[in-house]
Amino acid sequence: MTLSTLSRSRPSLLFAKKKESQLTFADLGQILGRDEVAVAAIFYGQARADEDDIRKLSKALGLYESVLQAELGGCPFRGGTVEMPPREPLIYRLYEIVQTYGQAYKAVLNEKFGDGIMSAIAFSTKVEKETDEKGVDWAVITLRGKWLPYSRF
Amino acid sequence: MTLSTLSRSRPSLLFAKKKESQLTFADLGQILGRDEVAVAAIFYGQARADEDDIRKLSKALGLYESVLQAELGGCPFRGGTVEMPPREPLIYRLYEIVQTYGQAYKAVLNEKFGDGIMSAIAFSTKVEKETDEKGVDWAVITLRGKWLPYSRF
Amino acid sequence: MTLSTLSRSRPSLLFAKKKESQLTFADLGQILGRDEVAVAAIFYGQARADEDDIRKLSKALGLYESVLQAELGGCPFRGGTVEMPPREPLIYRLYEIVQTYGQAYKAVLNEKFGDGIMSAIAFSTKVEKETDEKGVDWAVITLRGKWLPYSRF
Amino acid sequence: MTLSTLSRSRPSLLFAKKKESQLTFADLGQILGRDEVAVAAIFYGQARADEDDIRKLSKALGLYESVLQAELGGCPFRGGTVEMPPREPLIYRLYEIVQTYGQAYKAVLNEKFGDGIMSAIAFSTKVEKETDEKGVDWAVITLRGKWLPYSRF
Amino acid sequence: MTLSTLSRSRPSLLFAKKKESQLTFADLGQILGRDEVAVAAIFYGQARADEDDIRKLSKALGLYESVLQAELGGCPFRGGTVEMPPREPLIYRLYEIVQTYGQAYKAVLNEKFGDGIMSAIAFSTKVEKETDEKGVDWAVITLRGKWLPYSRF
Amino acid sequence: MTLSTLSRSRPSLLFAKKKESQLTFADLGQILGRDEVAVAAIFYGQARADEDDIRKLSKALGLYESVLQAELGGCPFRGGTVEMPPREPLIYRLYEIVQTYGQAYKAVLNEKFGDGIMSAIAFSTKVEKETDEKGVDWAVITLRGKWLPYSRF
Amino acid sequence: MTLSTLSRSRPSLLFAKKKESQLTFADLGQILGRDEVAVAAIFYGQARADEDDIRKLSKALGLYESVLQAELGGCPFRGGTVEMPPREPLIYRLYEIVQTYGQAYKAVLNEKFGDGIMSAIAFSTKVEKETDEKGVDWAVITLRGKWLPYSRF
Amino acid sequence: MTLSTLSRSRPSLLFAKKKESQLTFADLGQILGRDEVAVAAIFYGQARADEDDIRKLSKALGLYESVLQAELGGCPFRGGTVEMPPREPLIYRLYEIVQTYGQAYKAVLNEKFGDGIMSAIAFSTKVEKETDEKGVDWAVITLRGKWLPYSRF
Amino acid sequence: MTLSTLSRSRPSLLFAKKKESQLTFADLGQILGRDEVAVAAIFYGQARADEDDIRKLSKALGLYESVLQAELGGCPFRGGTVEMPPREPLIYRLYEIVQTYGQAYKAVLNEKFGDGIMSAIAFSTKVEKETDEKGVDWAVITLRGKWLPYSRF
Amino acid sequence: MTLSTLSRSRPSLLFAKKKESQLTFADLGQILGRDEVAVAAIFYGQARADEDDIRKLSKALGLYESVLQAELGGCPFRGGTVEMPPREPLIYRLYEIVQTYGQAYKAVLNEKFGDGIMSAIAFSTKVEKETDEKGVDWAVITLRGKWLPYSRF
The missing domain is CATH 1.10.260.40 (lambda repressor-like DNA-binding domains)
Structure with missing residues (x-):
């Protein structure tokens, strides 16, 4: 880079x-x-x-x-640097994952946690490299967000 | 659901x-x-x-x-079920993560692996539930894709 | 209606x-x-x-x-009923408020709370009617959301 | 900021x-x-x-x-500073509230006031900070607009 | 029709x-x-x-x-019947007038009235037919809206 | 301004x-x-x-x-100064009028004049200020265009 | 067809x-x-x-x-049948001609006629087939519209 | 110009x-x-x-x-100068002609020539001015393109 | 399928x-x-x-x-079956190739052929399967179009 | 160029x-x-x-x-140089091929290879010039990508 x-x-x-x-x-x-x-x-x-x-x-x-x-310094004005849909192939693959599996994630998260969302704010993420027995590299991205249930009002 | x-x-x-x-x-x-x-x-x-x-x-x-x-049966015609940008709040949060951290992921992946992408095809994913010591639930989504280097031609 | x-x-x-x-x-x-x-x-x-x-x-x-x-029954698939930008004049006025005052809200909230967002999930809202001394009606909409600070990771 | x-x-x-x-x-x-x-x-x-x-x-x-x-000085040319849909997460949450609750606001306002809109011009707004008994902060945004009934012509 | x-x-x-x-x-x-x-x-x-x-x-x-x-019966859900930009030529001409003269209208209205808008709610409109001395027909559309000054808050 | x-x-x-x-x-x-x-x-x-x-x-x-x-000097390159849909509230109100009443204008004009359009070229417009008996100001915009019938060919 | x-x-x-x-x-x-x-x-x-x-x-x-x-019967609601940009290759070629030569047409028409437009209403068109000396077919489309000068007001 | x-x-x-x-x-x-x-x-x-x-x-x-x-010099990078849909009224009229008559052109061309397109590359065009007996000016635009039949493969 | x-x-x-x-x-x-x-x-x-x-x-x-x-039967109305940008991953990869290499193709084709385009009408295409020495499958898509030079007029 | x-x-x-x-x-x-x-x-x-x-x-x-x-130097940020849909006619023809034959490619590739995609990363391409017996030039573009089957997980 x-x-x-x-x-x-x-x-x-x-x-x-x-x-x-x-x-x-x-x-x-x-x-x-x-x-x-x-x-x-x-x-x-x-x-x-x-x-x-x-x-x-x-x-x-x-x-x-x-x-x-x-x-x-200060509080960033986020979100202005990635064009959506992304044209950059690496970033597009992440976008495609949301597009392909988005509903499946929602269905599974709702079954596991009820009505709510996974926070993108109370959130952390990391990237790891794994090499399998054949010497092939795999990228592993972990997304970890607090579960926020919808308030009843 | x-x-x-x-x-x-x-x-x-x-x-x-x-x-x-x-x-x-x-x-x-x-x-x-x-x-x-x-x-x-x-x-x-x-x-x-x-x-x-x-x-x-x-x-x-x-x-x-x-x-x-x-x-x-057969090979699915993927990608037709999630509107982009997603209006559904849970799915939007995943989209926002790509938007906010997309360039950071690219920078880190390029440093770790060189020029290429994480495959969304030779790929698996899972959802886990963690509960921290305060009893708060966290959703953990793992994305694991084969690293594909760009061919030289 | x-x-x-x-x-x-x-x-x-x-x-x-x-x-x-x-x-x-x-x-x-x-x-x-x-x-x-x-x-x-x-x-x-x-x-x-x-x-x-x-x-x-x-x-x-x-x-x-x-x-x-x-x-x-079940967890709703939210967000599918309002077209954005809204063409309905009443709903458009709310959209216009976000468009006009969005940055001001962000600036004031960041000053008051630091780096984070007001949740739309841990959230409640209400609508009230006020009539002023001249007999003119005013609509008052209150939005109340939990403040979520960005995690440090 | x-x-x-x-x-x-x-x-x-x-x-x-x-x-x-x-x-x-x-x-x-x-x-x-x-x-x-x-x-x-x-x-x-x-x-x-x-x-x-x-x-x-x-x-x-x-x-x-x-x-x-x-x-x-002079009359501002409003509306040019927030991209819609907002990519900034804090501003997006306000947008999402309009998207999720827009029709509900319209239904309730029409029941309370009849056919018309809440003005975004004869309008004021404020932001308050509340801390609940558990020490959690809440942001409260109040929108107050004159009710404008549609003219009959 | x-x-x-x-x-x-x-x-x-x-x-x-x-x-x-x-x-x-x-x-x-x-x-x-x-x-x-x-x-x-x-x-x-x-x-x-x-x-x-x-x-x-x-x-x-x-x-x-x-x-x-x-x-x-009831309060209409307005705005859903005209596609924007309009593809219908007659309606497009009205759209083009807004596009061509929009800033000029704003400049002149601000000079005449100060900071505010012409209401589209406290509003009436009519269509008239005029025939000039050469027998040519002219359509005259009149838009009449209450002037709403921006509230100071 | x-x-x-x-x-x-x-x-x-x-x-x-x-x-x-x-x-x-x-x-x-x-x-x-x-x-x-x-x-x-x-x-x-x-x-x-x-x-x-x-x-x-x-x-x-x-x-x-x-x-x-x-x-x-010369023939202007029109149409480049107003973003559509307009984000500026005053100009948006004019856009909203086209969106709300566009089909009604077409229906009434077709009844009055037959198949054709109101020209935006052989066209003039003006802005007037009226003050009603209660001292309320009204803006009146008049659009006057030549009626152009569709050619038969 | x-x-x-x-x-x-x-x-x-x-x-x-x-x-x-x-x-x-x-x-x-x-x-x-x-x-x-x-x-x-x-x-x-x-x-x-x-x-x-x-x-x-x-x-x-x-x-x-x-x-x-x-x-x-009646006055048609035009413009609803061709998607823009056209995906149909034959219709796209016409669209591309407007895109490629649009400014050239404007420049030449303004030089020939002054400030105005070629009407698409007081308008006729025809399609002809020509075969050149090598037996190759050519399509010839003619657009003929009244010149409308901008009104001075 | x-x-x-x-x-x-x-x-x-x-x-x-x-x-x-x-x-x-x-x-x-x-x-x-x-x-x-x-x-x-x-x-x-x-x-x-x-x-x-x-x-x-x-x-x-x-x-x-x-x-x-x-x-x-060199081969131009075409297509970058006209915004689509065109906001300039003169160019818009040409766009509107494609939108209104596009399907009719396709139907007539297919009847006359079979399955194929009129080329926008093996193509020439010209603009002429005609004045009718009443002294009214008409613009005539001629589009002439080679007919390209779809290959059978 | x-x-x-x-x-x-x-x-x-x-x-x-x-x-x-x-x-x-x-x-x-x-x-x-x-x-x-x-x-x-x-x-x-x-x-x-x-x-x-x-x-x-x-x-x-x-x-x-x-x-x-x-x-x-008859001449097809082409282009209506693939959404662009394609959401289907296989079709998206083809779209991405155009996006990534489009300018390179143009530069190389212009150097080889001069000013013109590769026809998509006088055109054929085929798909082949190759298996390399390691047993890995490769898809080979060939696009073959007549070169159309721009007419001089 | x-x-x-x-x-x-x-x-x-x-x-x-x-x-x-x-x-x-x-x-x-x-x-x-x-x-x-x-x-x-x-x-x-x-x-x-x-x-x-x-x-x-x-x-x-x-x-x-x-x-x-x-x-x-470094890993390119790909995808930012071609506007989609392309307005440049040569590049548009490639885009049109994807639009017209995209589903056919998918159907044939799925029949030949099963469920997966042709990679645009483990990928090479070339451009060749052919002249047929009549002296007509043809451009031949070859796309060769590794076949990636979807992982089962």
């Missing part, structure tokens, strides 16, 4: 410094004590970086805190 | 018989030796039921094999 | 019986111990009616419980 | 000065004698600032009146 | 009876004491017919009041 | 000079011998300014003819 | 009778004294058939006048 | 030089030995200018060949 | 008879002397079946010629 | 250098040991250039490796 492709939706400084530092999102995740997906989401303006995250990023990437604060 | 709401997109007989039998998708999953999400996907025409699945469903639901064959 | 206009999106029996009975949604709300908006939402398939609600509606409207169960 | 996220849709000076001054929208509301939502709407170009508002904002934020006049 | 073209969006009985009776909308307007546009709007379900209108229509068209009541 | 809001769709010089001169569109209309709506439409690039209009505007606003010629 | 493909958008009787009679649109055009394109447009509900047309069609196709009157 | 309106979609130099030279597209057509519509299409980047065209345009407009080569 | 999934877009008789006969599209292709893709396209109403095709299909499937004639 | 048309979606340096060097995509393909379509896709940011490709491109085009690295 290089500067040129990422910079389409975000200022380049942050990504440029990351590249220069040769730190991966996983490395940054360890430094911040956060998941690598959360760190990448911060880079894309989709997750909040608190004071402590900014301090650590500042050190790791060699950027002034004030610059990072201006770039990342 | 009842007949009236489901029947909007699929013939009612299958759902009616399931309701009558009081079998959950989890029960049917055990009978078929398949995951409950796959079974629900079969009900919505989003996954293939093979001869053996049809035989077992026929017994479990008390429906003629020929009826199930006509309803479920 | 009559049968002919409502029946565009829902089977007519429920609305026909309501009309015949001359009960308002407010009356039904008292019978069910629920808010009138929730009752109307049940009629449109946007809120869940539990066993007890169905029993009381059955009595109030003179409809068999089994009919109501088939019509209203 | 910081400069970087807000500045996507509005010139940065106004938001920069607000941040520098450490005044919240609630503070500014008190200074202007207006609701904090109205003040935030002025910042986003969705509400009108009159001469007096501009004078007070000028003092509070340390900005020339002529600059504010150029930025905020 | 015949049955076959109208019946695309409304039950045919009303239009069939009108055709049989050879009454124009102008004739029906006189009978009801309403403008012909309002009467046509009632036929398309876009305006409310009150008890008195229904009684008079019943006599004029030779239809049972109960039938008309079922068809026209 | 100030520079800042107008300048979103048109170069600022024209509007800036108008503001400086404190001339309204009505004033300019008198100077040009044209309706104020036509003048506003010229400002937004939606109507043609001929040589004479440009000469008079040049004098009234203190702008070089060559500048105005470059800005306003 | 057979019944099965046409009947997607229009009742089958008219097309069935045409097929049975083995009359082409050109034949029917001669019988009616109208262009074959106009006749086809009548069949698709896009052009008006007057009393005389209906009488002649009735004879030619062996259909009762009253049936044709119900089907074709 | 002036610089300001054209320059929305194409660099201004070409149009500026054309204006300065006072040459019409018809004049340029004669100079290039091409139809005026083709010349206008070249200006909008919708048709190919070959070496010879560029040489002649260079002389006629007083522009360096290398500049024209950079601007016009 | 079974009756139930196919019958969503086409009458069931044709597909039912094919299933009963246990003939594949490849078998039918041999019987008709056409490619299997062409035969499948005929089944979906996307390719023309001539008299001879109908006669052979009639024999092969045991259906009356008149029924097949009504179903398949 | 020249700089001016290509530069709409990609920085001009790469294309400018290619033009200057007079190398075709086929030439570059030979230099890189890759297919010409893959090379064009690299230029448009739709395929990955590895270290070796960048080294060879650097030499062939006379551009610094670091510049090419910044421009082309």
